[in-house]
Amino acid sequence: MNGVRSHHGIITEVLLPPPLVHELRARSFPRLFRMTGSPGNRGFGRYLRQRIRMLVERERTPVERAITTAYLGSFLVDHIVHAEKNACRILEQRVFDQDEERRLWNQHYGKVILTLIDELPEGHAILDAMVHLPAYSQLPRSVYEIRDRHWGCLQTIARRELSPGTPAITEVTLLRKVQFVLAGERSVRAKARIICLSASLLADHLCFLRHTPWPRAYLHSMTDLYPFVSQDPLVLQEIIYLDDRS
Structure with missing residues (x-):
């Protein structure tokens, strides 16, 4: 090319x-x-x-x-x-x-x-x-490895959220979590990983309930988060270079 x-x-x-x-x-x-x-x-x-x-x-x-x-x-x-x-x-x-x-x-x-x-x-x-x-719209390899190591636990959480009467992960709860993470005292790297992991859990939810292809669901989640993540330029930059620094 x-x-x-x-x-x-x-x-x-x-x-x-x-x-x-x-x-x-x-x-x-x-x-x-x-x-x-x-x-x-x-x-x-x-x-x-x-x-x-x-x-x-x-x-x-x-x-x-x-x-x-x-x-x-x-x-x-x-x-x-x-x-x-x-x-x-x-x-x-x-x-x-x-x-x-x-x-x-x-x-x-x-x-x-x-x-x-x-x-x-x-x-x-x-x-x-x-x-x-x-890279901002793609699940980082390091976060994929976290999901892989803790797959059983994540599936338990997902099944519990899909049970009748249990509050589900939504865009609103995700945004609140990300705001909490960004305001916290964790390292820039830890914040970036938690945000990507949280977005991946919402992507799981969207994939199951709306039959959205998983990569598209993750892109949707990360785009929803962009206005909040962009307020912390160092976290935004860390998300994009997360795999390069693993």
């Missing part, structure tokens, strides 16, 4: 938005629409590019900067693709089909993100963090 080039190095894989960014886009587009207007509006691209640089420079860690760049940069890609769709409609008298639009979007995303990174301070660190962002 051909890589994409930046002055910080060559990415050997095609650069695409991590799952977390896909989920954040789906959940918060109306808010971004109110802030910047619609892709294709006059001045949207220029305003958003200035906004990205300003917001990224406020962030404290490379992981935060990578998420902000990937998230807001994806809307800049929307703007470019919107313009190309309009040009095609006017000049060629045709409309892009979904496959063509998706292919065009994917081609532009890597180029746009690398251009933004090249313009930002500490671009190399941002690029390295961006490559690791998919």
Whole structure:
């Protein structure tokens, strides 16, 4: 697979938005629409590019900067693709089909993100963090090993929660637990592991009750937790690099 080039190095894989960014886009587009207007509006691209640089420079860690760049940069890609769709409609008298639009979007995303990174301070660190962002939405190997060692105990808990009259794990109880963990005195590493383990238990619950594929259920759980986890940048960074530091 051909890589994409930046002055910080060559990415050997095609650069695409991590799952977390896909989920954040789906959940918060109306808010971004109110802030910047619609892709294709006059001045949207220029305003958003200035906004990205300003917001990224406020962030404290490379992981935060990578998420902000990937998230807001994806809307800049929307703007470019919107313009190309309009040009095609006017000049060629045709409309892009979904496959063509998706292919065009994917081609532009890597180029746009690398251009933004090249313009930002500490671009190399941002690029390295961006490559690791998919790890936020995947169960870390060390947490999988904890689940494997204590599988019998976890299954007992799961069966008890599914019993009639027993309070079940829900998004609300998970959020409360995570808030408690983040406010506690545990190490950053311990907090990261507990949060991932808690999200995996909710994924078990969603998988059983809603017949959701387990990886999708875990992604859903971790996306729900993101607004809380992002308030502690060191824990957020530890979750993403948890396997690298095992």
